[in-house]
Amino acid sequence: MSRRAVGTRPGPVVSATVGVLVAATFVPLGYVAWAVVSIGPAQAYALLVRPRVGELLVNTVSLVVITVPLCALIGVGAAWLVERTDLPGRAWWRPIFVAPLAVPAFVNSYAWTSVVPTMHGLGAGVLVSTLSYFPLIYLPVLATLRRLDPAVEETARALGSDSAAVFVRVVLPQLRLAVLGGGLLIGIHLLAEYGAFALLRFDTFTTAIFQQFQATFDGAAGSMLAAVLVLFCLVLLVIEAAARGNARYARIGSGVARSSTPLRLGANTLPAELALGGLAVLALGVPLWTIVRWLWIGGAGIWDLGDLTDALAQTAGLAAFAAIITTALAFPIAWVAVRTSGVLARSVEGANYVTSSLPGIVTALALVSVAIHLARPLYQTLALVVGAYVLMFLPRALVNVRAGLAQVPIGVEQASRSLGVSAGGTFARVTLPLTAPAAAAGASLVFVAVATELTATLLLAPTGTRTLSMRFWSLSSELDYAAAAPYALVMVVLAIPVTLVLLRQSTRLVTR
Structure with a gap:
């Protein structure tokens, strides 16, 4: 029986809430459009053709074009080794490459600039970004590999294809959506x-916009940079949708997917272990070692418990409230x-993803412009x-x-x-208890995102707000x-508990 109620119509409260939320999601796009129109075509053109914009465009495009394929290469390779081979210690490697998600990218930069103070420019940005974000491909690819029917791969091998050919012709196409x-x-x-x-x-465009905002609030130059950044973001969405197309991959049949027979690495076992070990050291070892090193160097004097407790309380309170509301x-x-x-x-759901x-x-x-x-x-x-x-x-x-x-x-x-x-009573007594585990997982994701958010908090937080990310940023900037x-x-x-929840949810085998 379909789970979608035929002919169901939302009530007035649901309709009003959804209408307000959808309208709110268009505020950022409306702001950018209004800023561009108010500037006028002549000034907008003059601001766009500046050498500075060209420099930012080259930096940002280069960052995306280099980093995303590197993350795909590392994420797919690590997931395949962990999930499809007889690599020793696979149960340990599996969570290790999800753990970098618990380290915010700006903390990773802090770690690397501590180790190599001269690090700067595109190469440094690609390195830190790749080590921070490759788990975003590794995790869905790992989950997809666990759900693929191994019979297709075994059939390809029986027909004479070697392991490399099976991966390229059979496995990789089925990983396309995850990648x-x-x-x-x-x-x-990255944007x-x-x-x-x-x-x-x-x-990049984001750093330049922030600098422009600090120099001249609501300036024309910053608005045009924001317009270019929004356009760039929409281009990424269109490219991903076009590349994805209508492709869907599903296993026919019921029951839990049968585990595949791990491929024997043989003489390649040691190189694979060394490669994964090196990746773990770069992505997780460097930031953790740097934090511990600075804690050791600073000694007891750096533990301002009053300030740290206050920042933790504000962060936890703000993140918890935002998670509940969202x-x-x-x-x-x-x-x-x-x-x-x-x-x-489709429109109601899609509007939130675009924003x-x-x-x-x-x-x-x-939001600053609208509020003022x-x-x-x-x-x-x-x-x-x-x-x-909420919007983010x-x-x-x-x-x-x-x-x-x-x-x-x-039913x-x-x-x-x-x-x-009543409808409200049914929701409270039936629907809410049944959806509570899923809602708790979503709230946890929002909690961690808010707890480590920096840019919007720096721009919007009232005077006196001292979150963990703000205090970290203030001190590291000095x-x-x-x-x-x-x-x-x-x-x-x-962030560690939510990271572990993500791993558990993504890698569990589901009943079809």
Whole structure:
């Protein structure tokens, strides 16, 4: 029986909530469009053809074009070795290459510039970005490999294909969706990242916009840079959608996927172990060793427990509140997406993904501009900060809530309503308890994203706000690396549990 209720229509409360959220998602795009129109064609053209814009374009394009394929190569290679071969210690390698997700990119830059103070420019940006973001491809590829039917590969081998040919002709095409999806996430992260590249003295559109905002608030130059960045982001979305096409890969049959027979590495075992060991040292060992080193150098004097406790409390409180609000707002959108059909359902869900793909600095600038011109009481308030978090991270909760809601049998809700329970009562007593695990996972993802967010928080946070990322950024920008180490350590520790949850959810075998 279909889980989608035929003819179901959203009630007035759900409709109003979804309408407000969809309207809010277009604020960043509307801000950029308004800024470009208000500048005028002549001035806009003059601002676009500046040598500075060309330099930023070359830097940003080069960063994306080099980093994404490198991440794909490393992510697919590591996942294949861990999942498809008889590599010793596979159970240990599997989580090790997810763990870099717990280290924010700007903390990674802090670590590498501590080890090599002369690191800067494109090469440094590619290195830090690759080591920070390759798990975004490794994780979905690992999950896909665990779900592929090994019978197809075994048939290809029986027909005379060697392991390399089987991988290229059979396995790799089935990994396309995972690689493209992960590559898109990496590209968006590269466009949005500020702290990592600022520490590396590598200029991208995001760093330039931030500098322009600090120099001249709401300036024309910054608005045009934001417009180019938004256009770049939309181009990435179109490229990913075109490359993905309508491809879908599914296994025919029921039951849990049978595990494949691991390929014997033989003489290649040692080189594979050395390669993975080197990757682990670069991606995880360097940042952790650097943090521990600075903690040791700083000694007890760097542990300002009062300031650290205050920053932790503010971060946890802000992240928890934003996670609860964001997850709660994900429910009406998920309900429309799951329980209705047609253009409305797709448009409501898609609008949130497009907006969340925009760099955080664009969302922050849009909300600042709207608050100053249309709702000044919201300026420099936590409400505006939380609003930015909702726009930026709503899909992280939406994906999980949508999946959980889709698993709730329609018949159970209909039985509740037939017994005289109101729609609200049915949701509270039936739907919510059944979707609670999925909603909790989504809230956890939002919590960690907010706890480690930097750019939008720097622009929007009210005076006196001192989150872990803000305190870390303030101290590391002053080159006080020892004092920044405790804040880096706490951020990593906060992110570890959610990283492990991601690994568990992504690698578990599902019943078809």
